[in-house]
Amino acid sequence: MDVITDPQVFDGGYLPRRLEHRNAELKTLLRRWEAVTWDDEAEHVLIHGPSGVGKTVLTRIALRRLERRATVDRAHVRCLGLSTAGVLRSTLQGLGESPDETTPTEDLAVQLRERVDRPTIVVLDEADDLPSTDALSRLTEIPDLSVAPICHDHEEFLASVSKHVRERLQTGQLPLNRYGVDELADILDARARAGLSGSWTRSHLEAIANESAGRARRAIQSLRAAAEISEERGTSLPDIPVDDAYERAMGRVRRANLKSLPFHHHVLYELIRDAGKISSGELYDRYELVADDVYRGQPTPPLGEKARRNKLVKLDEYELIDCAENRHDTNVVLDERVASDVVKPARLLAQ
DNA sequence: TATCCACCGGAATTTATGGAAG
């Protein structure tokens, strides 16, 4: 029998009907934004907190609420890896325009200014690197446009942003903290009711919650993994070890992360995975050794040393490796069971 | 504990790529 009756409930984009244990935050956010429903400008908001505590969902639910009252012009932009032009372009796309790949930054800013003819909310998700671009300056100087950057470390964020932007953002901060075990268990209970059949117990949900370090995303993915394991083994859900579920959930995230990366990252990842742990110098040598073979027939040539270092940082961000901090440190694979399906490990080993 | 030096990471520069215009 299917334990999972509605897989959508465990998708990243799933929006629960109601948001558990975030009432105060939701209220605050709605108050900052609600002016748009009577055609006034919304306030800027800086949303911050650890990953997986509901920052993105909060903005989505708040916007959904506002849209029930009035038509709202808004965009949700995933900023990770985007340049100034990239952010402006994505914002325009979110507002229904379609600027092409090579329109100059200046032109994009002008287009955006023309497009924003009434109060507009722009959520800037994954905004941690945004201060290194001047997208925030460009956006905040547009009349009627309110930004809502979402980041992890607000102090670091505000410190590296221009004075003009800082003045606008620091009064409107909205922190989200980790959930308590009880609160997480409530969240899991709601998901279980919506997406699972069969039985689960409060104590089982609490056990999963306890492993999740206060992060709802982890907890939810662990619950989903537990349900899958339960289907495969034919064991009832509460009998699935929490460790197994957590392992599987992490593995899935890592595999998805790796899959989303280009060829170069796969080559480096497989070299590190093959070694388990490896110094930067050794990694450099091995790459040189296999590069000609591995890249034969590839559209892109092997990378130089600096570019490789940048790829390692990305692999680190994606929780696939621990990247070396200095020249005596080592690069370590985090889960050697997570393999690339693009680069064959055997080809790397055959010198 | 002083010196060494391979490697890190930011900045400047070059190369690749793709629409737009002639």
Added chain:
DNA sequence: CTTCCATAAATTCCGGTGGATA
């Protein structure tokens, strides 16, 4: 088709860093 001009990605350059070595 060629030229132009934009971004994005890669390379080059270089000062700083911190564990290793004596």
